Amino acid sequence: MPAFLSRAARTRIKICGLTREADVDAAVEAGADAVGFVLWSGSARHVTLARAAELARRLPPFVMPVGLFVNATPPEIDAACTAIPNLLLQFHGDETPAQCDAASTGRRPYMRAARMKPGFDLLDFAQSYPNAQAILLDAHVEGYGGGGKVFDWSLVPSGVLRPVVLSGGLSPANVIDGVLRVRPWAVDVSSGVEVGKGLKDAELMRRFCEAVREADARRADADRGE
Ligand SMILES: O=C(O)c1ccccc1NCC(=O)[C@H](O)[C@H](O)COP(=O)(O)O
Numbered sequence: 001m002p003a004f005l006s007r008a009a010r011t012r013i014k015i016c017g018l019t020r021e022a023d024v025d026a027a028v029e030a031g032a033d034a035v036g037f038v039l040w041s042g043s044a045r046h047v048t049l050a051r052a053a054e055l056a057r058r059l060p061p062f063v064m065p066v067g068l069f070v071n072a073t074p075p076e077i078d079a080a081c082t083a084i085p086n087l088l089l090q091f092h093g094d095e096t097p098a099q100c101d102a103a104s105t106g107r108r109p110y111m112r113a114a115r116m117k118p119g120f121d122l123l124d125f126a127q128s129y130p131n132a133q134a135i136l137l138d139a140h141v142e143g144y145g146g147g148g149k150v151f152d153w154s155l156v157p158s159g160v161l162r163p164v165v166l167s168g169g170l171s172p173a174n175v176i177d178g179v180l181r182v183r184p185w186a187v188d189v190s191s192g193v194e195v196g197k198g199l200k201d202a203e204l205m206r207r208f209c210e211a212v213r214e215a216d217a218r219r220a221d222a223d224r225g226e
Pocket residue numbers: 016017036038040043044045068070092138143144145146147148149167168169170188189190191192
């Protein structure tokens with residue numbers, strides 16, 4: 001990982017599984033850097049591509065839409081990238097490196113989710129996806145993701161030479177600890193800021209983003225030896 005990534009001034013924030021205009025607006029207002037739309041029909045947070053494009057058009061500059069896919073086909077990915085041109089791809093299924101590269105036509109930026117469990121070799125996994133712009137570390141849950149479950153953060157080895165996104169069961173209550181212990185490039189949250197599947201709570205999103213900023217302040221103090 002380039003040195004600048006390990007000394008990033010702030011932890012980026014992705015809020016995932018949005019389905020409503022008011023929630024997109026509240027996520028932006030809270031300080032999200034990216035908002036995720038679940039384009040997999042097997043999720044209770046699923047939105048159609050047309051709906052995701054409609055919601056994504058509300059985003060101001062410098063807030064990125066993320067398309068979440070589970071074992072989608074290249075034509076499905078192409079359609080999504082046509083409908084939402086600046087879409088960051090997130091592959092959260094069983095996609096192989098070749099399938100991820102084919103689906104992103106080898107050039108579109110994508111994140112690859114890793115489902116963390118004891119014995120999982122994250123370094124080997126990351127090396128097997130050389131074109132992944134980031135590795136999203138999620139808990140190993142039934143149904144691929146969005147399970148609201150925290151994995152054992154001690155499973156994250158040092159030396160992952162790729163930006164990592166810490167995910168899985170984060171909330172305003174635990175994200176400071178997660179940022180200080182894992183020091184990820186970004187954090188990702190869904191269940192922890194919801195009042196129902198796909199129904200986000202503006203106050204929880206605000207508190208989550210505020211907690212990440214507090215974590216960054218503490219991290220900076222620690223780095224200065226204060
Ligand atoms: O959010 C979903 O419903 C989902 C369904 C199937 C695969 C992935 C899914 N979400 C992926 C995400 O990026 C979630 O933000 C991530 O799994 C964390 O979710 P949570 O533990 O609820 O914060």
